[in-house]
Amino acid sequence: MMLRGWVSGACRAVAVLAVxxxxxxxxxxxxxxxxxxxxxxxxxxxxxxxKTLDTFILRPLAVTYRDLTPPGVQRGxxxxxxxxxxxxxxxxxxxxxxxxxxxxxxxxFLINSTIxxxxxxxxxxxxxxxxxxxxxxxxxxxxxxxxPEDGGPYLxxxxxxxxxxxxxxxxxxxxLVDPFRIAAKHFDVDYLLYVRGGLEAADARSRTLQAxxxxxKNSVDFYSAIRSAYTQHRAAQIRQRGVVTSAMLPxxxxxxxxxxxxR
Amino acid sequence: MSIPTLSRRLVLGAxxxxxxxxxxxxxxxxxxxxxxxxxxxNRLLTMLKSGVSDADREREMSAILRQSFDLQAIGRTVLGRxxxxxxxxxxxxxxxxxxxxxxxxxxxxxxxxSGQSLVVGKVTQQAPKELVxxxxxxxxxxxxxxxxxxxxxxxxxxxxxxxxxxxxxRRSDFNSYIQRNGLDALITxxxxxxxx
Numbered sequence: 001m002m003l004r005g006w007v008s009g010a011c012r013a014v015a016v017l018a019v020x021x022x023x024x025x026x027x028x029x030x031x032x033x034x035x036x037x038x039x040x041x042x043x044x045x046x047x048x049x050x051k052t053l054d055t056f057i058l059r060p061l062a063v064t065y066r067d068l069t070p071p072g073v074q075r076g077x078x079x080x081x082x083x084x085x086x087x088x089x090x091x092x093x094x095x096x097x098x099x100x101x102x103x104x105x106x107x108x109f110l111i112n113s114t115i116x117x118x119x120x121x122x123x124x125x126x127x128x129x130x131x132x133x134x135x136x137x138x139x140x141x142x143x144x145x146x147x148p149e150d151g152g153p154y155l156x157x158x159x160x161x162x163x164x165x166x167x168x169x170x171x172x173x174x175x176l177v178d179p180f181r182i183a184a185k186h187f188d189v190d191y192l193l194y195v196r197g198g199l200e201a202a203d204a205r206s207r208t209l210q211a212x213x214x215x216x217k218n219s220v221d222f223y224s225a226i227r228s229a230y231t232q233h234r235a236a237q238i239r240q241r242g243v244v245t246s247a248m249l250p251x252x253x254x255x256x257x258x259x260x261x262x263r
Numbered sequence: 264m265s266i267p268t269l270s271r272r273l274v275l276g277a278x279x280x281x282x283x284x285x286x287x288x289x290x291x292x293x294x295x296x297x298x299x300x301x302x303x304x305n306r307l308l309t310m311l312k313s314g315v316s317d318a319d320r321e322r323e324m325s326a327i328l329r330q331s332f333d334l335q336a337i338g339r340t341v342l343g344r345x346x347x348x349x350x351x352x353x354x355x356x357x358x359x360x361x362x363x364x365x366x367x368x369x370x371x372x373x374x375x376x377s378g379q380s381l382v383v384g385k386v387t388q389q390a391p392k393e394l395v396x397x398x399x400x401x402x403x404x405x406x407x408x409x410x411x412x413x414x415x416x417x418x419x420x421x422x423x424x425x426x427x428x429x430x431x432x433r434r435s436d437f438n439s440y441i442q443r444n445g446l447d448a449l450i451t452x453x454x455x456x457x458x459x
Contacts, residue, residue, distance in 0.1 A: 034435060071403060214368075220436055221440045225436040228436070232432070233425060
């Protein structure tokens with residue numbers, strides 16, 4: 001029963017993939033750096049709706065989470081969520097032809113799930129296995145012959161926010177292959193998925209508070225600024241495939257200076 | 264007695280001009296670009312640690328921006344194709360308003376200091392640009408933020424944060440606003456924000 005559901009899900013994914021594949025790279029951008037946005041009117045509508053929900057629900061929640069939860073708890077939560085995401089990352093690294101890193105991710109998962117007490121502590125990092133994160137949108141970007149700035153038509157998804165054809169398909173595929181989702185469904189503990197989703201949202205939003213507030217305050221057209229920033233950020237993530245994390249970048253320390261940023 | 268002093272001074276002067284001359288001749292452009300970023304970071308840090316008032320911070324920010332950033336070039340870039348269609352008067356008004364808006368934006372970003380540090384890394388030559396890579400390291404061990412500074416002729420023309428170019432984002436932002444409301448409306452809006 002579950003297998004059939006999975007197979008039909010996979011078939012659906014392949015079908016959507018084919019459509020997305022034909023969309024990615026099938027566009028001509030008018031001006032360098034401008035994002036292809038044929039659905040701008042409905043996108044702006046969805047953006048406004050998401051913005052309202054964010055202002056009244058998600059943002060206050062994220063601020064509370066950031067300011068009132070002990071830093072150790074926040075780090076532990078982030079580690080647990082990252083750990084639950086490792087199988088999907090391993091899958092995508094394999095799909096991108098990064099066999100070694102995929103194996104390292106599996107090793108991280110096994111180490112952190114056991115010695116790291118269900119992923120609360122990232123002990124694998126100390127063993128020379130730094131965290132990585134790859135999603136299927138990035139995998140499609142690696143596969144595509146188009147430049148990573150071109151992810152097909154820009155989309156604003158309900159709740160999930162900025163996306164494009166490539167990354168929306170990516171979200172769906174990551175959802176389908178996620179072993180924890182499959183297991184939760186199998187053992188009838190679906191509610192755990194909602195708990196995880198809620199925590200993901202609070203954690204992710206709490207870490208983008210400063211950046212998003214800054215963009216909103218300093219832009220004259222918030223929608224366009226976000227559209228551009230999202231597209232560039234995703235393109236950079238796809239380009240730096242193979243670079244583990246920012247902390248792993250080769251740095252010949254020419255000089256060190258402290259710099260303060262508004263929190 | 265006065266003669267040796269004079270000669271000593273002459274020797275000293277000659278040595279100084281030699282050193283200064285060597286500084287100009289040496290192809291140390293990459294070091295200069297990295298040094299530029301380090302200087303800015305140090306100036307910011309000194310300011311932040313001294314806990315200055317909002318007005319003083321804005322003045323210092325304004326000085327740093329005008330000295331180290333090529334605001335004219337950035338202004339032209341962010342206006343994109345609308346630059347060519349603008350009258351000289353519109354361009355002048357735009358650049359003035361844009362500068363003031365950027366000063367506002369930057370000084371707002373450095374309101375609180377919570378112990379981050381900037382580590383300046385490699386300089387990549389990409390003529391005529393030099394790309395200075397750096398990282399903001401968080402004091403709580405959180406993920407570092409990658410910053411790339413684009414330097415042309417000893418001045419910063421763009422900052423890229425985690426792959427997001429400030430110039431490209433701003434151009435996209437302005438372009439949409441101009442398409443909907445026109446260039447004059449954008450200039451008026453920037454002027455309004457700068458003086459609010």
